[in-house]
Amino acid sequence: MPDNTILLGAVAYDAKVVPIWEGIRTHFQKQGVPMDFCLFSNYERQVESLLAGHIDIAWNTPLAHVRVRKRTGGKSISLGMRDSDRDFKSRVIVRKDAGIRTLADLKGKTLAVGSRDSTQARILPLHFLKQQGIDASSVKLMAFDTDVGKHGDTGTSELDVLKALHDGPAHAGTVGDLIWVMEQAAGRVDTRKLEVLWTTPGFDHCMFDALPSLDASKVEAFKRGLFAMKWENPEHRRILELEGLKQWMPPREEGYASLTAALDEQQGW
Amino acid sequence: MNHNNVSAAVAIDTGDLPFGGGMLALVRPALDLLQPGGVLAVLTRQASAPDDFSTWCKVEHHELIESDAQPGGLRLLLRKGGLGHARGTLEDGLNLAPVDGRLDAAAMLAQVPFPAHADPGTGFAPRGAMVEPGGPVYAFRINDLDHAAPPDVAELYDQAVAAQWNGERDIAWDKLKPLPRALQRAVGQIFTFLAENELSALYVPSRFIARLHPHYVEVGQFLSTQLMDEARHIDVFLKRARVGGGGVGISHATTSASLHSLLMLEDFTEAAFLLSVLGEGTFLDLLRYIEEHAPDEVTADIVRRARNDETRHVHFGMSHVKHALKHDPTMYARLEAAVRKRSATLAGVGGVPYAVQDSLTILAAGGTNPEAVSRGHNKFRELMDVMHTNRVKRLLNAGFTPTQAQTLSDLHTPNFM
Numbered sequence: 001m002p003d004n005t006i007l008l009g010a011v012a013y014d015a016k017v018v019p020i021w022e023g024i025r026t027h028f029q030k031q032g033v034p035m036d037f038c039l040f041s042n043y044e045r046q047v048e049s050l051l052a053g054h055i056d057i058a059w060n061t062p063l064a065h066v067r068v069r070k071r072t073g074g075k076s077i078s079l080g081m082r083d084s085d086r087d088f089k090s091r092v093i094v095r096k097d098a099g100i101r102t103l104a105d106l107k108g109k110t111l112a113v114g115s116r117d118s119t120q121a122r123i124l125p126l127h128f129l130k131q132q133g134i135d136a137s138s139v140k141l142m143a144f145d146t147d148v149g150k151h152g153d154t155g156t157s158e159l160d161v162l163k164a165l166h167d168g169p170a171h172a173g174t175v176g177d178l179i180w181v182m183e184q185a186a187g188r189v190d191t192r193k194l195e196v197l198w199t200t201p202g203f204d205h206c207m208f209d210a211l212p213s214l215d216a217s218k219v220e221a222f223k224r225g226l227f228a229m230k231w232e233n234p235e236h237r238r239i240l241e242l243e244g245l246k247q248w249m250p251p252r253e254e255g256y257a258s259l260t261a262a263l264d265e266q267q268g269w
Numbered sequence: 270m271n272h273n274n275v276s277a278a279v280a281i282d283t284g285d286l287p288f289g290g291g292m293l294a295l296v297r298p299a300l301d302l303l304q305p306g307g308v309l310a311v312l313t314r315q316a317s318a319p320d321d322f323s324t325w326c327k328v329e330h331h332e333l334i335e336s337d338a339q340p341g342g343l344r345l346l347l348r349k350g351g352l353g354h355a356r357g358t359l360e361d362g363l364n365l366a367p368v369d370g371r372l373d374a375a376a377m378l379a380q381v382p383f384p385a386h387a388d389p390g391t392g393f394a395p396r397g398a399m400v401e402p403g404g405p406v407y408a409f410r411i412n413d414l415d416h417a418a419p420p421d422v423a424e425l426y427d428q429a430v431a432a433q434w435n436g437e438r439d440i441a442w443d444k445l446k447p448l449p450r451a452l453q454r455a456v457g458q459i460f461t462f463l464a465e466n467e468l469s470a471l472y473v474p475s476r477f478i479a480r481l482h483p484h485y486v487e488v489g490q491f492l493s494t495q496l497m498d499e500a501r502h503i504d505v506f507l508k509r510a511r512v513g514g515g516g517v518g519i520s521h522a523t524t525s526a527s528l529h530s531l532l533m534l535e536d537f538t539e540a541a542f543l544l545s546v547l548g549e550g551t552f553l554d555l556l557r558y559i560e561e562h563a564p565d566e567v568t569a570d571i572v573r574r575a576r577n578d579e580t581r582h583v584h585f586g587m588s589h590v591k592h593a594l595k596h597d598p599t600m601y602a603r604l605e606a607a608v609r610k611r612s613a614t615l616a617g618v619g620g621v622p623y624a625v626q627d628s629l630t631i632l633a634a635g636g637t638n639p640e641a642v643s644r645g646h647n648k649f650r651e652l653m654d655v656m657h658t659n660r661v662k663r664l665l666n667a668g669f670t671p672t673q674a675q676t677l678s679d680l681h682t683p684n685f686m
Contacts, residue, residue: 089320146409181324184289191290196317232347241352246330 002215005034009046009055012039013153015241023239027094032223042149057210061151062119063205066260075212079252080226084244085205089177090125092198098171103132111139112164112173118152128200142170155179157187165194204255277310283313283348288321305351313341326454355399387482396484410480411537415596417485419588426487429494429581434574436505440484445567447513451637455628458518460510462625464503465520466686469528471499473544477537505571521622527684529609538593539607545586548560548686549579550663554656555685562633594668615675620683
């Protein structure tokens with residue numbers, strides 16, 4: 001069916017993904033931009049489908065984004081990101097009774113980490129810790145490989161990390177600051193037991209990716225539709241709230257340099 | 270960045286409280302006091318607070334304007350965002366106090382009056398609550414004061430609560446004596462008929478409670494007392510029909526058709542008019558008749574108690590209808606049309622169901638002696654006149670013209686309810 005419909009891929013990590021993209025599709029149609037979406041169960045298949053040209057645009061996690069960058073030799077087109085995707089951080093949380101006062105104290109301790117494909121709960125915290133002189137081999141790594149394929153979107157492995165910290169046996173653990181702050185805000189963190197040891201440098205999160213071969217008119221139409229979404233518009237706002245942003249932002253690549261370096265270092269490609 | 274021009278409207282000191290260990294329990298209520306754009310100053314001795322608030326503000330769409338060291342800790346300035354800001358203002362300074370140790374619903378309604386219109390988007394939020402946006406729109410259909418709540422509904426609710434009685438203990442069941450067979454049958458039939466009608470009076474209002482906007486909850490509260498009244502009446506009426514060797518009698522198709530037409534009503538005001546003003550109003554005369562001719566004091570006590578309850582229902586119905594008529598004169602035509610429509614659906618049904626008619630005659634006669642039955646028959650005929658006269662009075666009281674009142678009363682169902 002050759003037409004000018006933009007076909008977008010997204011990963012169904014939660015039931016809300018359907019109303020989000022139904023809403024965005026309706027919005028695009030009102031803007032005169034024909035768009036449809038298909039849902040994948042994991043980012044690996046979504047990336048392969050993008051590279052194979054089955055979909056026009058992929059809404060990618062940072063891990064999927066840098067893989068697309070690498071597989072296209074840096075020629076892929078980055079189209080946009082959420083305001084909330086910028087300056088993400090991870091936290092190293094410790095048990096107060098574990099006797100950990102500095103990063104050096106982590107050596108020999110049990111460090112709980114999230115899924116192997118979670119940027120914020122495993123890949124980047126381990127990378128930044130190594131830069132601080134704490135190699136993964138110097139701690140007892142306790143890994144929670146849950147929802148693999150979803151790249152940490154579900155947050156399940158981060159909750160596992162927090163549980164292992166609350167109940168033991170973990171002495172320390174790594175989670176994204178979003179989970180850490182929101183779990184505290186929900187009253188689910190026992191601050192008598194846990195505290196923050198360290199906050200990592202910032203990094204960027206999700207990105208819309210397309211192949212360099214994508215028709216220029218589709219690129220323009222997509223950007224036009226995307227950036228026409230306004231927080232002030234109640235219909236848009238409902239969708240933006242579900243997707244966790246206030247404003248779509250232009251792309252930037254510098255926020256992924258640390259992840260690229262981490263994957264080189266961890267042979268995580 | 271220089272923020273010297275930013276001044277906080279509210280300032281709080283959270284001491285050593287960790288972000289997730291109590292600090293938010295002070296910060297969030299303080300933010301609730303502000304309108305979007307308002308600034309809150311937070312003093313804290315938690316070094317990680319700027320990081321935590323930076324992320325939290327991003328998610329909650331507040332703005333962390335600055336954090337700087339102060340004597341005694343860090344001072345954070347937060348600007349409240351518009352996301353999730355609950356509509357309205359926090360209730361404050363109500364003058365709600367008990368009188369003589371009692372606190373009634375009318376006193377509360379006086380302090381927190383009904384709104385003219387209610388928004389179905391506020392769901393089950395109690396009247397007066399600030400409502401966080403984004404909740405679902407409920408399918409409430411009675412969202413206007415004019416069609417929902419007469420002004421004295423809270424008083425009626427207070428009266429109803431105070432007047433509740435117990436069908437198990439408050440009736441002197443042990444004083445009931447067996448009656449002669451024919452009279453026993455008549456009593457059984459009459460109470461069967463009463464129970465059947467009261468079942469409809471239980472079902473019909475219940476349909477409207479779930480359609481009523483919760484901001485008019487006093488109406489729902491009153492209706493729930495009405496349901497409790499009907500439940501109790503059904504209970505004691507069926508007990509009376511059966512105790513002392515009697516039994517329930519016949520349910521007539523006329524009764525069934527009449528009550529079915531009540532159950533089909535979709536409009537609250539039409540239902541209040543047909544059920545409470547015309548139906549239960551007519552029932553008051555019927556209950557008085559049964560009390561007057563009751564074969565014993567226990568039976569008289571039962572219908573007297575029921576009549577007291579029904580009087581409140583009629584009062585509510587009258588009050589509701591008069592309130593609606595006052596604000597919407599087109600209601601006259603609508604209510605008349607409702608009576609005519611119901612009458613049309615009941616066309617072809619005979620007069621008062623025969624078993625009811627005969628039982629009321631035997632009851633007034635006190636037995637089957639032909640002379641007494643003749644007197645009983647006259648009493649029954651007088652009852653019809655009394656019912657008509659009192660219906661007309663109620664209709665006139667509601668504001669209908671004498672001609673309308675005569676017509677509407679004539680069109681009323683031969684089933685009484």
